[in-house]
Amino acid sequence: MSDTFRNRLMLAVALVLAAIYLFPLYWMYITALKTGSAMFATPPKFWPSEPQWSIYAHVWESRNMGRYLWNSLVIAFGSVALIAVLGVGCAYVLARYRNVWVDIGLFLILMLQVLPASLMVTPIFVGFSQVGLLDTPRLAVILAIAAKSMPFFVVLVRATFMSVPMELEEAALVDGNSRIGAFFNIVLPLARNGILVSAILIFMQAFGEFVYSKSMIQAVELQPASVGLNTFMGPNTNEWNNIMAYATIYVTPILAAFILLQRRIVSGLTSGALK
Amino acid sequence: MKRILSSITDGRGFDVGLVSLPLAFLFVLSGLPLVYNVVMSFQEVDMFSLGSFSRPFVGFKNYIDLFGQPETWPILLNTAIFVTASIAGQFLIGFGLALFFWVSFPGASWLRGLFLVSWVMPGLVVGAIWNWILSGDFGVLNFLLRETGVISGNIFWRSDPSYSLWAVIIANIWLGTSFNMILLSVGLSGIPKDLYEAAELDGANAFQRFWTITLPMMRSTIGAIVALGLIFTLQQFDLFAAITSGGPNNTSNVTQYWAWDLSFRQYDFAKGATISVIMIVFVMFASVVYVRSTRHEVRG
Numbered sequence: 001m002s003d004t005f006r007n008r009l010m011l012a013v014a015l016v017l018a019a020i021y022l023f024p025l026y027w028m029y030i031t032a033l034k035t036g037s038a039m040f041a042t043p044p045k046f047w048p049s050e051p052q053w054s055i056y057a058h059v060w061e062s063r064n065m066g067r068y069l070w071n072s073l074v075i076a077f078g079s080v081a082l083i084a085v086l087g088v089g090c091a092y093v094l095a096r097y098r099n100v101w102v103d104i105g106l107f108l109i110l111m112l113q114v115l116p117a118s119l120m121v122t123p124i125f126v127g128f129s130q131v132g133l134l135d136t137p138r139l140a141v142i143l144a145i146a147a148k149s150m151p152f153f154v155v156l157v158r159a160t161f162m163s164v165p166m167e168l169e170e171a172a173l174v175d176g177n178s179r180i181g182a183f184f185n186i187v188l189p190l191a192r193n194g195i196l197v198s199a200i201l202i203f204m205q206a207f208g209e210f211v212y213s214k215s216m217i218q219a220v221e222l223q224p225a226s227v228g229l230n231t232f233m234g235p236n237t238n239e240w241n242n243i244m245a246y247a248t249i250y251v252t253p254i255l256a257a258f259i260l261l262q263r264r265i266v267s268g269l270t271s272g273a274l275k
Numbered sequence: 276m277k278r279i280l281s282s283i284t285d286g287r288g289f290d291v292g293l294v295s296l297p298l299a300f301l302f303v304l305s306g307l308p309l310v311y312n313v314v315m316s317f318q319e320v321d322m323f324s325l326g327s328f329s330r331p332f333v334g335f336k337n338y339i340d341l342f343g344q345p346e347t348w349p350i351l352l353n354t355a356i357f358v359t360a361s362i363a364g365q366f367l368i369g370f371g372l373a374l375f376f377w378v379s380f381p382g383a384s385w386l387r388g389l390f391l392v393s394w395v396m397p398g399l400v401v402g403a404i405w406n407w408i409l410s411g412d413f414g415v416l417n418f419l420l421r422e423t424g425v426i427s428g429n430i431f432w433r434s435d436p437s438y439s440l441w442a443v444i445i446a447n448i449w450l451g452t453s454f455n456m457i458l459l460s461v462g463l464s465g466i467p468k469d470l471y472e473a474a475e476l477d478g479a480n481a482f483q484r485f486w487t488i489t490l491p492m493m494r495s496t497i498g499a500i501v502a503l504g505l506i507f508t509l510q511q512f513d514l515f516a517a518i519t520s521g522g523p524n525n526t527s528n529v530t531q532y533w534a535w536d537l538s539f540r541q542y543d544f545a546k547g548a549t550i551s552v553i554m555i556v557f558v559m560f561a562s563v564v565y566v567r568s569t570r571h572e573v574r575g
Contacts, residue, residue: 024408042418044418086297093293094294096290111566112301114561114562115309116531117510118535119531119555121539123309123315125539126311126325130327130328147301150297150301154297179289207397208399210398211513211535226398233406254396258392259389262385263385266391
């Protein structure tokens with residue numbers, strides 16, 4: 001068996017595996033384009049005969065998706081900004097030193113990373129309502145997401161800082177830079193890519209966040225798209241083509257960003273989580 | 276004053292400042308709620324006392340009441356089934372895929388990365404798609420199973436009490452497989468190739484090589500991944516909200532959904548806090564296992 005043949009065979013099998021695995025995604029895109037009757041046809045059609053392209057505009061209008069997505073963006077950008085401002089410095093210090101205190105700090109951060117949001121939401125909700133934070137529910141959700149996701153961000157960014165050689169920073173200090181100067185002019189630019197990838201991962205998570213938003217945001221006009229999708233899916237719904245169109249609009253930008261940045265995201269993720 | 280200022284711009288104070296602010300933030304928004312959770316689990320909390328800090332303490336009453344409820348043990352059992360089946364499915368399929376993509380061929384790493392889309396999608400969207408795939412009369416999964424002869428009649432995944440939990444498990448396995456696969460691939464690429472060459476010279480077949488080299492070399496990776504899987508499956512909430520809402524009649528309910536349901540549907544915040552405390556203790560235990568198995572990495 002020649003090498004090229006083997007490679008082609010492997011590639012073919014890999015494509016089949018990927019197609020099986022990604023079938024749910026395909027089914028979402030196809031269902032969105034089906035008419036109401038084609039959707040419930042038996043046997044189901046695996047290719048839409050008369051694609052309904054107008055469904056996207058219809059769902060966008062009728063479900064007020066612009067408002068939902070805007071709220072998702074506000075929450076995601078707010079959380080990422082807060083996490084980045086607080087987390088980068090923390091990760092830098094934890095990467096720069098090796099002592100008992102750093103070990104304790106890392107241990108605490110790893111422990112905080114694992115707390116399930118649906119279990120933490122009860123005390124956070126009661127506490128926030130007592131200090132009046134629920135009057136600004138989107139800010140409350142941003143704070144809760146930041147507390148939940150910052151440990152993960154710190155672990156990822158710390159791995160990036162570990163790969164920046166310390167000699168460069170020391171050289172800058174010898175040349176008369178202050179610590180602040182060396183941090184902003186030397187270390188931060190060198191770690192920029194890793195920070196960016198981690199921030200994108202956090203952004204994707206915050207963009208789809210559900211538990212905190214569902215529990216803390218009562219006003220419909222402030223709810224993000226995940227809560228909007230949940231409201232759309234009533235217990236006995238049969239508008240599956242509309243729901244899938246909603247899901248398509250919601251998820252396609254994330255998928256596009258992921259496929260563009262795939263290589264970097266995967267390597268950033270693996271460096272932080274295991275090695 | 277001047278010395279403090281210069282220390283902040285150019286000395287130890289710089290590091291202390293950078294690290295203390297985020298830690299203070301985490302303490303206020305994660306540490307305090309954690310403590311508050313424990314406090315609430317010993318209090319009587321209702322809609323009227325929600326806004327005040329001085330609530331009557333009731334000792335272990337919430338815990339005793341909780342375990343006196345008829346649905347508690349079935350829900351704990353569901354959680355155990357959900358966690359075990361999800362981790363087993365994600366790990367086995369993920370390991371199989373990782374072994375397949377370990378054989379290098381052009382496009383392997385790009386295709387492998389593509390699997391991770393299941394992981395970056397919002398949980399609610401994954402839940403919505405599977406809700407539709409698993410639907411009883413018109414679901415495509417029932418159609419495929421019927422055509423291949425696995426089942427003769429439709430399975431009502433979401434409303435049949437004996438299948439509802441499995442509906443969520445199937446969706447969760449799909450969601451988590453890719454993450455398992457990527458992390459296992461990292462572990463596999465860390466095994467030195469010459470070990471295999473040596474074993475091949477000694478006449479070990481593929482099966483023996485897997486048992487005597489791959490598995491032992493992957494031991495710490497596998498430990499970390501199973502612990503991570505435990506942590507992630509116990510965090511899974513969105514799929515329950517999107518597929519079954521814990522129903523019918525709690526047959527697909529698990530503790531992490533139940534805790535939220537008690538607090539925000541039945542407004543029984545004390546019970547919600549109580550079940551949260553029990554589960555958080557359990558998750559903490561899992562995370563100690565995880566931290567221990569990655570300790571060498573953490574310490575650099």
